[in-house]
Amino acid sequence: MNATAMAERVRRGETSARFLAEESLRAIRARNEELNVFLHVDEHGAMAAAARVDDAIARGEDPGRLAGVPIALKDNLCQVGVPTTCSSRILEGWRPPYSATVVERLLDAGAVPMGKTNLDEFAMGSSTETSAFGPTRNPLDPTRVPGGSSGGSAAAVAAGMTPLALGSDTGGSIRQPAALCGIVGVKPTYGLVSRYGLIAFASSLDQIGPFATSVADAALLLEVIAGHDPMDSTSLPEPAPSLVAHLDDGVAGRRIGLVRELIEGADAEIVTAVERAASVLEAAGATVVELSIPELRLGLSAYYLIAPAEASSNLARYDGVRYGLRVTDEDVTAMNEATRTAGFGAEVKRRIMLGTYALSAGYYDAYYGQALKVRTQMRDAFKRAYRDVDTLLGATTPSVAFTFGSKTNDPMAMYLSDVFTIPTNLAGEAALSVPFGRGEADLPTGVQLLGPGRSEARLLAAAKVLEDVERGS
Amino acid sequence: MTLPEGWEMVVGLEVHTELRTATKMFCGCANVFGAEANTNVCPVCLGLPGSLPVLNERAVSMAMAIGMALHATIAPSTFHRKNYFYPDMPKDFQISQYDLPINSGGYLDLPDGSRVRIERAHLEEDTGKSTHLGASGRIHGADRSLVDYNRSGVPLVEIVSGPDIRSAAQARLYASELRAVLIATGASDGRMEEGSMRIDANVSVRRNGEPFGTRCEIKNLNSLRSLQRAIEFEAQRQVELLEGGGVVRQETRHWDETVGATSTMRVKEEAEDYRYFREPDLVDLAPDAAWQQRVADELGPMPAERRAAVVGLLGEPSDAQRDAIDVVIDLGLERFVHATHAAGGDVAVALARVANELAAAEDVSKLTEAAFVATIALESSGQLSATQAKTVLADLIASGGEPREVAAARGFEQLSADSLGDIVAALIAANPDEWSRFRDGDDKLAQFFVGLVMRETKGRANGKAVIAELHARR
Numbered sequence: 006m007n008a009t010a011m012a013e014r015v016r017r018g019e020t021s022a023r024f025l026a027e028e029s030l031r032a033i034r035a036r037n038e039e040l041n042v043f044l045h046v047d048e049h050g051a052m053a054a055a056a057r058v059d060d061a062i063a064r065g066e067d068p069g070r071l072a073g074v075p076i077a078l079k080d081n082l083c084q085v086g087v088p089t090t091c092s093s094r095i096l097e098g099w100r101p102p103y104s105a106t107v108v109e110r111l112l113d114a115g116a117v118p119m120g121k122t123n124l125d126e127f128a129m130g131s132s133t134e135t136s137a138f139g140p141t142r143n144p145l146d147p148t149r150v151p152g153g154s155s156g157g158s159a160a161a162v163a164a165g166m167t168p169l170a171l172g173s174d175t176g177g178s179i180r181q182p183a184a185l186c187g188i189v190g191v192k193p194t195y196g197l198v199s200r201y202g203l204i205a206f207a208s209s210l211d212q213i214g215p216f217a218t219s220v221a222d223a224a225l226l227l228e229v230i231a232g233h234d235p236m237d238s239t240s241l242p243e244p245a246p247s248l249v250a251h252l253d254d255g256v257a258g259r260r261i262g263l264v265r266e267l268i269e270g271a272d273a274e275i276v277t278a279v280e281r282a283a284s285v286l287e288a289a290g291a292t293v294v295e296l297s298i299p300e301l302r303l304g305l306s307a308y309y310l311i312a313p314a315e316a317s318s319n320l321a322r323y324d325g326v327r328y329g330l331r332v333t334d335e336d337v338t339a340m341n342e343a344t345r346t347a348g349f350g351a352e353v354k355r356r357i358m359l360g361t362y363a364l365s366a367g368y369y370d371a372y373y374g375q376a377l378k379v380r381t382q383m384r385d386a387f388k389r390a391y392r393d394v395d396t397l398l399g400a401t402t403p404s405v406a407f408t409f410g411s412k413t414n415d416p417m418a419m420y421l422s423d424v425f426t427i428p429t430n431l432a433g434e435a436a437l438s439v440p441f442g443r444g445e446a447d448l449p450t451g452v453q454l455l456g457p458g459r460s461e462a463r464l465l466a467a468a469k470v471l472e473d474v475e476r477g478s
Numbered sequence: 479m480t481l482p483e484g485w486e487m488v489v490g491l492e493v494h495t496e497l498r499t500a501t502k503m504f505c506g507c508a509n510v511f512g513a514e515a516n517t518n519v520c521p522v523c524l525g526l527p528g529s530l531p532v533l534n535e536r537a538v539s540m541a542m543a544i545g546m547a548l549h550a551t552i553a554p555s556t557f558h559r560k561n562y563f564y565p566d567m568p569k570d571f572q573i574s575q576y577d578l579p580i581n582s583g584g585y586l587d588l589p590d591g592s593r594v595r596i597e598r599a600h601l602e603e604d605t606g607k608s609t610h611l612g613a614s615g616r617i618h619g620a621d622r623s624l625v626d627y628n629r630s631g632v633p634l635v636e637i638v639s640g641p642d643i644r645s646a647a648q649a650r651l652y653a654s655e656l657r658a659v660l661i662a663t664g665a666s667d668g669r670m671e672e673g674s675m676r677i678d679a680n681v682s683v684r685r686n687g688e689p690f691g692t693r694c695e696i697k698n699l700n701s702l703r704s705l706q707r708a709i710e711f712e713a714q715r716q717v718e719l720l721e722g723g724g725v726v727r728q729e730t731r732h733w734d735e736t737v738g739a740t741s742t743m744r745v746k747e748e749a750e751d752y753r754y755f756r757e758p759d760l761v762d763l764a765p766d767a768a769w770q771q772r773v774a775d776e777l778g779p780m781p782a783e784r785r786a787a788v789v790g791l792l793g794e795p796s797d798a799q800r801d802a803i804d805v806v807i808d809l810g811l812e813r814f815v816h817a818t819h820a821a822g823g824d825v826a827v828a829l830a831r832v833a834n835e836l837a838a839a840e841d842v843s844k845l846t847e848a849a850f851v852a853t854i855a856l857e858s859s860g861q862l863s864a865t866q867a868k869t870v871l872a873d874l875i876a877s878g879g880e881p882r883e884v885a886a887a888r889g890f891e892q893l894s895a896d897s898l899g900d901i902v903a904a905l906i907a908a909n910p911d912e913w914s915r916f917r918d919g920d921d922k923l924a925q926f927f928v929g930l931v932m933r934e935t936k937g938r939a940n941g942k943a944v945i946a947e948l949h950a951r952r
Binding site: 081082083089091096099101102103105200201202203204205207208209235236237238239314315317318321322324326327328337338341361364365366369373 | 521524525526527528529530531532533559561563565568569570571623625751753754755758759760761
């Protein structure tokens with residue numbers, strides 16, 4: 006059952022939030038040991054939240070648009086009192102004294118958070134293999150990764166544990182696992198969803214977004230969490246956009262650009278899927294043109310300077326002084342070093358070193374400064390493209406879900422998993438991945454739709470056209 | 479202490495002032511001094527994972543007020559992260575302003591007629607406060623360190639002077655004038671003893687006419703006296719070093735108040751690379767013209783102008799009166815002096831009462847200007863003695879009211895001229911020897927009779943009136 010239908014049935018009294026939460030717990034218990042999706046199942050909190058929804062219904066109140074819908078939270082989102090680790094030893098045991106704005110909004114809308122899902126440590130990775138608590142397995146083929154970094158959230162939805170999940174996308178961490186797990190994932194416009202309570206990886210790129218089994222559910226969840234938040238200075242001033250109401254707008258009259266650089270180097274099946282998506286959109290009334298945005302090729306290099314630079318600063322606070330892991334040593338400096346040496350995994354250390362180097366005196370201009378210039382070029386290039394078309398189309402990933410260990414020894418190969426998704430983060434714009442087609446081993450492939458800031462309604466409507474065709478409806 | 483002939487010191491000061499906002503710079507926690515440790519904290523000022531800063535607009539207004547008072551240019555600015563590890567800094571970076579500060583350029587004119595240029599006055603956040611338990615009292619060698627994060631995230635403005643100061647006394651004058659300006663803007667309480675104004679001094683020396691020498695930075699000077707002593711010591715140290723054929727190393731030095739000497743904290747080669755970059759969690763700061771105008775409209779006259787206005791009422795003030803004027807201006811109490819002048823009262827008496835009795839009070843909001851002026855008039859006319867006037871003022875400050883009623887309630891009903899005359903006559907009769915010596919011209923004996931009258935009247939008589947009475951009978 007999808008989230009939209011669940012919430013409607015709960016609101017009509019046809020089922021209860023408690024029942025749905027118990028069903029979700031059953032599904033989690035059935036496969037969590039095998040798949041390692043949830044790092045923490047908040048059974049008590051979930052049942053309490055479900056009870057509040059049921060009580061509200063009993064009092065004749067409306068518990069909200071997500072009444073009784075179980076949802077999984079990526080473990081870099083703070084929920085008061087619930088262990089939050091970022092899949093890192095350094096935060097093990099920490100329970101935040103406050104909740105993220107998105108968590109507050111979910112609870113206000115009647116959703117039932119079931120627990121915290123696995124991710125690459127501090128969201129640095131594309132497979133969940135850098136998690137300090139072991140990788141998550143792809144529910145569609147447990148010998149393969151679910152993608153990352155929001156692999157646990159994607160797997161929770163793909164495995165039917167929860168109909169909805171929240172992830173965060175810094176360079177593709179929602180869209181890539183959505184594609185690899187065969188579900189819908191949206192990276193909203195930077196500032197559309199408050200980051201307050203999202204543990205930062207790279208602040209200027211991070212954005213929280215939804216995972217769902219359908220475009221409609223993703224739209225509903227995004228509407229609930231979006232909109233201005235005074236606690237986040239980079240939050241856009243406008244209220245949440247209207248998305249669900251525009252789901253059936255179609256693509257008639259739209260101009261869609263099929264971007265050469267967004268299929269370059271992808272598996273043949275994936276290129277085929279994107280081309281087929283283009284013809285479906287054309288058949289639905291859009292004009293599709295092929296175009297090239299050469300600047301997109303610079304995205305990966307700029308990203309791997311900007312994101313680590315910000316991360317090196319964001320992760321400085323894990324020093325053993327106030328919370329999380331502390332490895333004692335003879336003085337404060339030695340304690341800082343011992344704590345960080347023991348608490349961070351190899352990928353996190355690699356990026357902290359990269360970022361520290363990129364910001365250092367004498368190297369700043371050549372690395373970080375240069376990357377900022379590329380970022381500006383990227384924004385300008387997108388802007389030019391959007392003068393001619395209103396939506397861009399490409400692949401989400403170069404390949405389907407890959408097997409464990411196949412890229413862990415080659416950071417560059419791993420980084421290339423995000424080559425099609427990174428440019429959107431650098432530009433601060435919107436993009437989504439919708440399941441479309443099949444690739445190697447009959448695994449799902451994702452098609453990516455990209456648009457300028459606040460174009461989510463348009464992207465979701467286009468995704469709905471593809472989804473309808475794929476489902477034969 | 480002066481430097482040997484042929485030497486000159488070059489000093490620039492970096493003054494950090496905490497802003498008197500109700501809440502901290504990036505969160506809603508109270509900005510107060512002296513609360514129980516770690517009670518005014520929240521996820522934001524503790525730098526908890528996931529928390530984000532939101533800029534306090536009041537802090538921006540105060541920073542602009544400081545800039546305006548220092549004749550600086552207010553420009554669109556940005557925030558940067560200054561990255562370094564320190565346990566009292568919860569994020570292990572400080573949010574500060576770097577290449578684009580809110581205020582740049584400007585100057586401060588000192589009472590001695592000199593002008594010191596201001597390079598910039600930028601916004602940043604304060605750190606927590608560490609207490610190191612152990613023999614050294616410093617982080618190295620401490621047995622245990624405790625951190626209070628109440629101060630973490632308190633808004634600061636750092637005011638950087640040009641290298642224009644040429645003596646320790648001038649440095650002190652600059653700091654004291656800047657303090658007065660900061661208080662006048664309403665942005666700071668200027669309480670150095672509470673750390674709300676802290677000073678770092680950059681000191682170098684050179685032989686007359688030569689280019690600037692290598693400078694040392696003395697950290698965290700927390701009184702005007704320390705500032706002057708530390709600079710004197712440091713300049714002397716550098717001259718002796720150079721005259722002995724040595725070289726000055728660029729380094730950060732610590733001032734030890736008890737020893738009266740500076741010592742090395744860290745040399746420049748060890749200095750950290752702060753890896754400044756734009757704070758991605760904040761947006762650009764560009765106060766529009768209307769906002770700037772609101773700040774300008776709220777800004778009253780600066781101390782130099784206000785001081786001159788009070789000096790003008792006195793003509794040629796004594797040194798003591800100049801000190802009193804400084805106190806009155808610092809506390810913003812000169813309205814009482816002006817009101818006395820406007821009513822034709824005795825300005826000198828008013829100044830003394832404001833600089834002493836009013837200045838000592840926590841809060842003078844219950845004392846109206848009219849009541850103050852009336853009290854001074856009662857004192858000047860002899861209807862209240864100085865002691866009585868002080869008591870009446872204390873009562874008015876504590877509870878408000880009207881001076882005649884307060885005086886009556888205290889039993890300070892005026893001695894009529896007749897009854898004073900009767901008392902004086904009786905005392906003359908009782909002390910014939912002293913009276914004849916006074917009549918023979920020994921004026922000192924006037925005080926003898928005043929004392930007797932005061933004892934007789936339990937202090938209710940006015941000393942001047944008694945002397946007038948004595949002279950009338952001589």
